[in-house]
Amino acid sequence: MSKIIEVTDLSLPGLEVYTRLTEAQLRSRLEPEKGVFIAESPKVIGTALDAGLEPVSLLMERRHVEGQARGIIARCGEIPVYAAGGSLLEGLTGYRLTRGVLCAMRRPRPHGVEEVCAGKRRIAVLENIVDATNIGAIFRSAAALGMDAVLVTPGCCDPLNRRAVRVSMGAVFQVPWTCIGSESPDWPQPGILSLQRLGFKSAAMALSDASVGIDAPQLQEEEKLAIVLGAEGDGLAPRTIAACDYSVRIPMSHNVDSLNVAAASAVAFWQLRGR
Secondary structure (H helix, E strand, C coil), X not given: CCEEEECCCCCCCCCHHHHCCCHHHHHCCCXXXXXXXXXXXXXXXXXXXXXXXXXXXXXXXXXXXXXXXXXXXXXXXXXXXXXXXXXXHCCCCCHHHCCCEEEEEECXXXXXXXHHHXXXXXXXXXXXXXXXXXXXXXXXXXXXXXXXXXXXXXXXXXXXXXXXXXXXXXXXXXXXEEECCCCXXXXXXXXXXXXXXXXXXXXXXXXXXXXXXXCCHHHHHCCCEEEEECECCCECCHHHHHHCCEEEECCCCCCCCCCCHHHHHHHHHHHHCCC
C-alpha cells in the first residue's frame, strides 16, 4: 500500500523532481537508467501504467487521495504519495493544467531502430522539431491516424518532455518510438540508409520542384514508407530532402504556402496510412 505523506513545504526531500530539477536533469543523460519524467493527470498516468512504465512517486491535492486519484494510487503500489493543499501546489509551474495529480516515472529502456521498426509498414521520422507542443500533437496524430512507430532525430525535443507528454494525452506511451542516432552526424544520410536497409522508402514532406502530390498513387503502393517531417520554420534540411526517395507536397488553397508541422503531420498520416 502506498504511503501518504502530508506536504506543508515544497522543499520537502523527495519533491525535487517536481519542484527544482530541469528537464535535462530529469533525463539524466549521463546515467540514463536513473532518468525520470513527469506524467500529468489521471488519464495520462493511467495510460503510462497501461504501457508498463514504472511509477516512482505521486504528488497531488489532498482531496484527490480519496477522489479521482484513488484508482491510480491503488495501481502504483508501495510508492510515496505526497499530498498537499491546492493553494500550496499552485506555486508549481503549470500546476493548474495537471488536474491535480502528478506522477514521477522511470524512463523506459531505450530501443534500437531495428527493434522499433520490425514488422512496421508506416513510420514517422521527426527532424529537429524542438517545440514540445508540436511533438506532443504529432504523437497524438500518429497514434490516432495509423502510424506504426515514430523516430526522432538527435536534434528533436524529447518526447518525454513534460509538456509533450501532456499535449499528447499519453500517446507517447501508445506508439513505439526511439531516437534515430545519438549525435547530429547520425542524420540524415546514415539514418536514411538504415531505413533503406530495413526496406523503407522515405517521403520528405517538402515543397520542391520534384515534389509529388500527397495523393500520388505510388506513395500508397509502397509496402513500407517513412514519412519525414521537418523543423518549425525552416522545414527539412535540403540534404534530407535530397536523400529521400520522394518529396511530397500537400496541395493548398488561397495561396497558403505551408502548414504548421503538427497540422501537416495529421494530413500526411491520414493520407499515407497503411491500408
